[in-house]
Every structure is written in C-alpha cells, then in structure tokens.
Amino acid sequence: MIDVENLRVRFGSREAVKGVSFSVGQGDCFGVVGESGSGKSTILRVLAGLYDDWSGKVAFGGEAVGPRRQRAFFRKVQMVFQDPYGSLHPRQTIDRILSELPLVHGMDDIDGRILRALDAVALPRAARFRFPHQLSGGQRQRVAIARALIAEPEVLLLDEPTSALDVSVQAEILNLLADLRRERGLTYLLVSHNLAVVAHLCSHVGVMYGGEMVELTDAATLREGRVSHPHTQELRRLSVELEETGN
Amino acid sequence: MILSNFRSWALDEAPASRSQATWGSAYRVWLSLRRNPLSMIGLAIILAFVALSLAAPLLAPYDPAAQDLGNRLAASSGAHWFGTDELGRDVLSRLLYGGRVTLGMVVAVVVLVAPIGLGIGCIAGYFGGAVDTALMRLTDIFLAFPRLILALAFVAAMKPGVESAILAIALTAWPPYARLARAETLTVRGSDFIAACRLTGASPWRIILRHVMPLCTPSLIVRVTLDMSSIIITAASLGFLGMGAQPPSPEWGAMIATAKRFIFDQWWVATVPGIAIFLVSLAFNFLGDGLRDVLDPKGR
Amino acid sequence: MLAEIDNLRISFPTPSGFYEAVRGVSLKLGQEKLGIVGESGSGKSLTARALMRLLPSQARIEADTLRFDGIDILSASEQQMRAVRGKRAGFILQDPKYSLNPVKSIGALVAEVWRLHKGGSRREAMEAAINLLEQVKIRDPHRVAKSYPHEISGGMGQRVMIAMMLAPDPEMLIADEPTSALDATVQAEILRLIEELVSERGMGLLLISHDLPLVSHFCDRVMVMYAGRVVEELAASELSSAHHPYTRGLLDCIPSLSRPQERLSVLNRDPAWANP
Numbered sequence: 001m002i003d004v005e006n007l008r009v010r011f012g013s014r015e016a017v018k019g020v021s022f023s024v025g026q027g028d029c030f031g032v033v034g035e036s037g038s039g040k041s042t043i044l045r046v047l048a049g050l051y052d053d054w055s056g057k058v059a060f061g062g063e064a065v066g067p068r069r070q071r072a073f074f075r076k077v078q079m080v081f082q083d084p085y086g087s088l089h090p091r092q093t094i095d096r097i098l099s100e101l102p103l104v105h106g107m108d109d110i111d112g113r114i115l116r117a118l119d120a121v122a123l124p125r126a127a128r129f130r131f132p133h134q135l136s137g138g139q140r141q142r143v144a145i146a147r148a149l150i151a152e153p154e155v156l157l158l159d160e161p162t163s164a165l166d167v168s169v170q171a172e173i174l175n176l177l178a179d180l181r182r183e184r185g186l187t188y189l190l191v192s193h194n195l196a197v198v199a200h201l202c203s204h205v206g207v208m209y210g211g212e213m214v215e216l217t218d219a220a221t222l223r224e225g226r227v228s229h230p231h232t233q234e235l236r237r238l239s240v241e242l243e244e245t246g247n
Numbered sequence: 248m249i250l251s252n253f254r255s256w257a258l259d260e261a262p263a264s265r266s267q268a269t270w271g272s273a274y275r276v277w278l279s280l281r282r283n284p285l286s287m288i289g290l291a292i293i294l295a296f297v298a299l300s301l302a303a304p305l306l307a308p309y310d311p312a313a314q315d316l317g318n319r320l321a322a323s324s325g326a327h328w329f330g331t332d333e334l335g336r337d338v339l340s341r342l343l344y345g346g347r348v349t350l351g352m353v354v355a356v357v358v359l360v361a362p363i364g365l366g367i368g369c370i371a372g373y374f375g376g377a378v379d380t381a382l383m384r385l386t387d388i389f390l391a392f393p394r395l396i397l398a399l400a401f402v403a404a405m406k407p408g409v410e411s412a413i414l415a416i417a418l419t420a421w422p423p424y425a426r427l428a429r430a431e432t433l434t435v436r437g438s439d440f441i442a443a444c445r446l447t448g449a450s451p452w453r454i455i456l457r458h459v460m461p462l463c464t465p466s467l468i469v470r471v472t473l474d475m476s477s478i479i480i481t482a483a484s485l486g487f488l489g490m491g492a493q494p495p496s497p498e499w500g501a502m503i504a505t506a507k508r509f510i511f512d513q514w515w516v517a518t519v520p521g522i523a524i525f526l527v528s529l530a531f532n533f534l535g536d537g538l539r540d541v542l543d544p545k546g547r
Numbered sequence: 548m549l550a551e552i553d554n555l556r557i558s559f560p561t562p563s564g565f566y567e568a569v570r571g572v573s574l575k576l577g578q579e580k581l582g583i584v585g586e587s588g589s590g591k592s593l594t595a596r597a598l599m600r601l602l603p604s605q606a607r608i609e610a611d612t613l614r615f616d617g618i619d620i621l622s623a624s625e626q627q628m629r630a631v632r633g634k635r636a637g638f639i640l641q642d643p644k645y646s647l648n649p650v651k652s653i654g655a656l657v658a659e660v661w662r663l664h665k666g667g668s669r670r671e672a673m674e675a676a677i678n679l680l681e682q683v684k685i686r687d688p689h690r691v692a693k694s695y696p697h698e699i700s701g702g703m704g705q706r707v708m709i710a711m712m713l714a715p716d717p718e719m720l721i722a723d724e725p726t727s728a729l730d731a732t733v734q735a736e737i738l739r740l741i742e743e744l745v746s747e748r749g750m751g752l753l754l755i756s757h758d759l760p761l762v763s764h765f766c767d768r769v770m771v772m773y774a775g776r777v778v779e780e781l782a783a784s785e786l787s788s789a790h791h792p793y794t795r796g797l798l799d800c801i802p803s804l805s806r807p808q809e810r811l812s813v814l815n816r817d818p819a820w821a822n823p
Contacts, residue, residue, distance in 0.1 A: 069448075
C-alpha cells in the first residue's frame with residue numbers, strides 16, 4: 001500500500017532524512033520509532049504532502065506521487081497529529097472542523113457523515129457544536145481521528161497520536177485505533193517514541209536514528225529482544241527496565 | 248414569550264441543527280457583550296449618533312447652510328443651543344448634518360481599508376517567499392510617506408470632494424493593517440491545524456479566507472477602533488486644506504479647522520464638534536475592546 | 548522534617564462558585580525521594596506550587612499545616628518566601644527552553660545565580676559555574692558555558708537548569724515533570740543525575756510526574772493523586788502490590804513490550820474514588 005524508496009529530505013544544509021526505504025502492505029500497521037530529531041516525523045509529513053523539498057520515490061497503492069498532491073489524494077490518505085490542542089482550529093466548532101473536507105470535495109449528506117464519524121469515534125453527538133477548548137484532551141484526539149475518517153481514507157498517518165495524553169486516555173485511543181483498523185481495513189503508519197505503543201499496535205517496526213532507518217524488524221522479534229542495532233537495544237532496555245518496576 | 252422561547256432555543260446545550268448552533272453562539276456573543284458595561288456604553292453612544300445623524304432633517308432647527316451674517320459667532324442661547332459659527336450658521340444643525348458626512352466617511356474608509364489590509368497581510372504571510380517580499384515592499388513604500396502628504400497627493404490628482412478624500416485616506420491607511428495581519432498569519436501558518444486544513448485538499452485561497460483571516464480579525468478590530476479618531480482627523484485636515492468635504496457641506500473636522508482662528512474668543516464653535524469627535528472615538532474604542540474579548544470563544 | 552503539609556485545600560473562583568482543585572492533601576518529606584503521580588488535573592503540580600507559594604493570586608489556599616523547614620508558608624512574608632524559593636528549595640520545570648534567558652550565555656546564567664546567593668567576584672562566579680556544570684556531568688563545561696540556550700539540546704538545557712538550582716546548595720528539590728519533554732534515553736540520564744545529586748548532597752526530592760513506573764523507579768515513596776486527593780501512598784518497591792483500583796488501573800492500561808495484549812485494559816473510573 002505504501003512504498004518508500006531512498007527518501008531524502010534536506011533542511012538547508014542539514015540532511016534530515018538520509019535515504020530511507022520501506023514498504024507497508026495493505027491493511028498492515030507499520031511503526032517508526034526514534035528520538036526527536038531522528039527524522040521520523042519528517043517522513044510522515046513528506047508522505048502527507050506537507051513538505052515539497054524531497055527526493056526519492058513515494059507511492060501509495062502502486063501510484064507514485066510527487067511533491068504536489070491532487071485533491072483526490074486526500075480522500076485516500078489522512079493524518080492524525082500529535083498535539084490535539086494544536087491540531088484543531090481554536091475558533092471553529094467541531095461541526096465546522098469536520099465539515100471542511102466534505103465541503104472541499106463536494107460530498108453529499110454532510111450532516112449524516114458528521115454524525116456517523118462522531119459515532120465511529122464514540123463521541124457524544126452533543127459535542128458537535130462545541131469548541132475544541134470545551135473538550136478534554138482525549139475527546140479532542142477523537143475529533144482529530146473523526147476528521148481523518150470522514151474522508152473514508154485507505155491510509156492513516158499517525159504522528160505520535162497518544163504522547164500528549166494521560167496513560168488511561170492513551171489506552172482508550174489505542175483501542176479505538178485498533179478497532180477502526182480491523183473494521184475498515186485501514187493501513188496505518190504510526191510514528192512514536194514509545195516502543196511499547198508501537199509494538200502493541202504494529203506488526204512491523206522500523207527504527208530511525210540520525211536520519212537513517214537503522215533496523216527493520218517485526219513486533220515479535222522486538223519483544224523477544226533479538227535486535228541487532230545498539231540504538232534499538234538501548235531503547236528496548238529502557239522500556240523493559242521501567243516496565244519491570246510496575247510488576 | 249417569543250423572546251423567552253428564543254432564549255431557551257438558542258442557549259440549548261445540544262443544538263439540533265447548524266442554524267440553531269449559529270444563532271446560539273451569536274446570542275452568547277451578545278450576552279457576554281451585554282455583561283461588559285463599557286462596551287455597552289460605547290455601543291449606545293454610537294447608535295445615538297447614528298440615529299441623530301439619520302434623523303437630522305427632522306431634528307435640525309435650521310438649514311445647516313443658511314447664513315445669518317448679522318448673528319455670527321453668537322453664544323449659546325434658546326434659539327441656537329450651541330451658538331452660531333463665523334457665517335452665522337446654527338452649530339447644532341451643522342453638527343447633526345455633519346455627522347452624516349463624518350460618520351459616513353469613517354465607515355466607508357474602514358469598509359475599504361480593513362479587507363485590503365487583511366487580504367494583503369494574510370496573503371503575504373501565508374505564501375511567504377517572493378510574494379511576501381513583493382507585497383511587503385509595497386507596504387513599506389506606502390508606510391514611508393506621512394499619511395496626510397500621500398493623501399493630499401492622491402486627492403490633488405483626483406477632484407477634491409468627499410469621495411476622493413475617502414479613497415485617499417483608504418489608500419494610505421491600509422499598510423499598518425497589512426503588517427498586523429501578516430504578523431498574525433506568520434504565527435498560525437506553521438501550526439498543526441493549518442496543516443490539517445491543507446490535508447483536506449483545500450486550496451490556499453480557501454485556507455486563507457476561511458481559516459487564517461478569522462484568526463486575524465480580532466486584533467484588526469481593535470486596531471481599527473483605535474484608528475477611528477485619526478481617520479476623522481485626517482479627513483478634517485483634508486477638509487481644512489480644501490481637499491475634503493467642500494463648503495458649505497458640514498463636516499466635523501472641517502468645522503473645527505475653520506473655528507481654529509477664534510478658538511480663544513468663541514471657544515464653543517470648535518469645542519462642540521470636538522466633543523462629538525471625542526465621544527465617537529471613545530465609543531468605538533470601548534466597543535472594540537469589548538468585541539475583541541467576546542469574539543474569542545475561549546473567553547466565553 | 549523539610550516539608551510538612553496537612554489537609555491542604557486549594558480552590559479557584561469560577562462563575563459558579565469556588566472549584567476545589569486540591570481537597571485535603573497531607574504529606575511529610577524528609578531527606579528522601581517522594582514521587583507524586585497523577586493524571587492532568589489531579590492537583591499534583593498545585594500541591595508542589597503551594598509549598599513554594601507560587602500559585603496565581605486568585606487561588607485560595609487553606610491548610611492546617613503548610614511548613615517548609617519550620618517556616619509557616621501561609622503566614623510568611625514575601626521576603627521570607629524569597630529566601631526559601633531558589634535558595635533553600637530549587638524548582639525544576641518541564642521545559643528548559645522557556646526557562647532560560649535566550650540572550651545570555653549558559654555560563655553567565657549559572658554564574659549570575661551563584662553570585663546572587665553567594666556574592667563574590669565575577670571570576671569566582673564563573674569558576675563556580677564551570678564547577679557546577681561539571682557536577683551535572685556536562686562533558687565539556689568550558690565550551691558549553693560559552694554557548695547560548697538555543698544552541699544546546701533539551702537534555703543539556705535541563706542539566707543547565709539543574710546546575711542553576713544547585714548553585715545556592717538547596718536542601719530540597721522540587722521537579723515538576725522534569726523529563727516529559729525529553730527522549731527516553733536522555734530522560735533516564737537526567738533522572739539518574741537528579742537521583743545521584745540528591746543522595747550525595749542529602750537533599751529532599753519531590754518528583755512530580757504522570758508516569759507511574761518512571762517515578763517509582765527513581766523514588767523511595769510514591770503518592771498517587773486522583774481528583775485532588777491522595778488515593779494511595781506506598782513504598783516504591785511495593786508498587787506491584789498496590790491495592791487501590793485506580794493505581795492498579797493506571798498500571799494495567801500501559802502497553803507492555805514484554806507481554807503482548809490483544810486489547811489494552813481501560814480505566815473504569817469509579818465516582819467513589821473522588822469521594823471516599
């Protein structure tokens with residue numbers, strides 16, 4: 001579903017992504033782990049069409065895409081951002097936020113679509129005419145997911161969707177994302193700094209370090225600890241160490 | 248009965264339709280504006296002046312252009328409440344009729360200036376790069392000249408009159424608005440919610456118009472209300488130089504300008520229109536302050 | 548006893564009366580490491596800020612006891628509080644980016660704090676600053692002292708913040724989410740550094756975080772807060788035998804790397820937790 005080959009991104013003189021390649025199958029979930037500055041979010045923004053200045057090959061469902069995307073592309077690929085406080089327009093009601101994409105694409109039955117999207121993410125219909133600041137962090141992230149779903153996309157790009165939330169809310173959102181993927185056959189690309197979150201949701205994992213994808217593995221191998229790159233080992237060790245205190 | 252029905256319908260916590268929600272939020276803006284005494288005073292003053300100006304033909308005791316040279320510069324009396332001016336014209340009548348010209352000019356200038364400044368600023372800020380450079384240098388050129396001099400040049404090139412004065416003031420007043428709108432746009436351009444708008448496939452024009460501009464409007468409103476008095480004064484200066492409202496048409500600024508010569512002996516001739524300008528400017532400031540607060544949904 | 552809080556209540560005025568954000572919190576802190584854990588809105592940061600009287604002025608603070616090393620915080624003068632804040636108790640905040648003056652070099656920032664509390668010449672202060680930067684394990688302190696806040700990483704910035712807090716030799720450190728803006732590898736280093744410094748200097752530590760496993764890893768004792776109350780207090784080593792359903796629920800809903808789960812368990816909030 002997603003094919004990335006030798007992707008390179010430059011910011012001025014610094015190369016943020018240095019030739020990354022990976023592919024994600026239809027209905028799979030691929031996780032990208034890394035620390036800040038490793039280039040993981042940059043990859044996601046390139047795939048979403050938010051950066052123009054890159055080289056390499058990016059294809060969705062076998063169709064190569066360039067820096068500029070056609071309008072139809074956004075029916076197929078949608079994104080959920082890290083910060084639910086910053087990704088919703090502060091002066092628009094949930095209704096306005098959700099109706100934007102159907103209006104742009106001239107879709108019919110906008111009211112019905114909005115209500116179905118709210119139901120899909122288990123938000124009360126009374127939230128429809130509220131403003132984002134009147135909702136809790138978890139509810140806001142549900143709105144952001146509903147906004148992505150309303151396009152009826154095939155691919156969801158998830159940029160740290162739970163790292164700004166409390167752990168109890170994180171569990172709810174991760175369960176929601178897992179359910180949606182199963183019900184709708186979505187393909188996920190999840191970027192996170194949290195190894196446990198990635199291993200929970202994703203079948204395959206790529207580890208980013210200094211702009212390169214230093215290791216490609218699957219979740220089971222990662223859990224067992226049969227990883228080769230020292231950075232992956234370090235991340236795994238820290239994650240396991242903290243887990244053990246709780247048990 | 249109808250009012251209380253409307254109230255409960257508009258304030259419904261879970262509106263059933265989009266129009267109900269829109270009415271509800273408009274009603275909530277009104278309610279919170281009503282809680283702010285200063286902005287209500289401002290609104291009352293503005294409405295009063297507008298009503299008085301519109302009703303000038305009914306209220307004015309004299310023809311504003313009727314001269315009575317035998318009774319020039321008369322002090323306040325039962326016949327002339329605010330006295331008469333240097334040509335013996337009734338100041339009250341001129342004030343009422345002058346409100347039409349002055350308030351009309353101010354409104355026309357604002358209606359012209361705010362969208363131009365907002366548009367140029369948002370476009371420059373959103374696109375950045377060469378577009379930004381070109382538009383901002385243009386803004387700098389306009390900013391580099393003193394407002395009055397530039398306005399004078401414009402009016403001189405056209406024919407003197409109220410319409411030319413409006414156009415000239417509008418052409419010279421937009422650069423600060425453009426600067427302000429650009430600065431606001433730059434702070435939201437990189438935000439995730441604008442990125443999310445781009446991911447709907449919306450064109451840049453749609454994003455600017457529907458998502459960026461509404462965010463820049465509140466600070467623009469405040470700036471506009473603060474500028475009201477300086478717009479009136481620029482209009483007056485143009486009038487004084489013979490480039491604005493043409494005599495005998497009454498205009499508050501021009502009234503002050505002509506009364507300057509005898510301000511120490513017959514002070515009321517200049518003071519009455521001065522008080523009018525002061526009250527209107529103050530009222531606009533009060534209202535603008537209140538509007539900025541209530542237009543932010545977080546403040547409600 | 549460094550800090551002593553008994554029945555602390557903090558409320559804020561709202562259009563519909565006072566809202567109580569902290570409702571009867573009690574704690575005692577000696578030369579030990581105490582962690583306060585809770586979700587956003589649980590009142591954990593407010594509790595710590597009340598101890599330094601750093602709350603917004605509209606907040607209403609009531610307590611039977613609120614003392615720092617015997618000083619009654621509620622009745623102390625602003626002058627007394629200034630002698631406590633920064634000098635005897637250091638406060639480390641979440642994001643060093645916003646706490647460091649961007650126009651001064653790192654060395655100047657640390658030296659300034661040192662001189663404020665200790666006096667002495669500029670040269671002495673700069674030497675002390677280099678020494679402090681060494682203590683927080685910055686590898687090349689001379690080079691870092693010459694750089695500016697925007698030139699250093701988040702982890703380095705947090706080390707500098709800690710160095711600044713250490714300058715007056717405080718008796719207590721309050722760390723409010725000191726590492727939640729940092730990467731996992733850096734987070735562990737910073738917490739280990741705080742832990743070492745606290746043990747070496749015999750300070751008291753109040754570590755506030757939303758991350759229960761992390762806090763219990765670095766503290767002696769953990770207090771779990773929910774809706775303005777302490778619902779459970781236990782030794783960090785006994786975390787696995789926590790009783791309260793909220794504490795258990797918090798631990799259970801964290802995804803695990805070693806044990807795969809089909810679905811994560813979700814916290815079912817019991818209204819009784821807020822009002823026992």
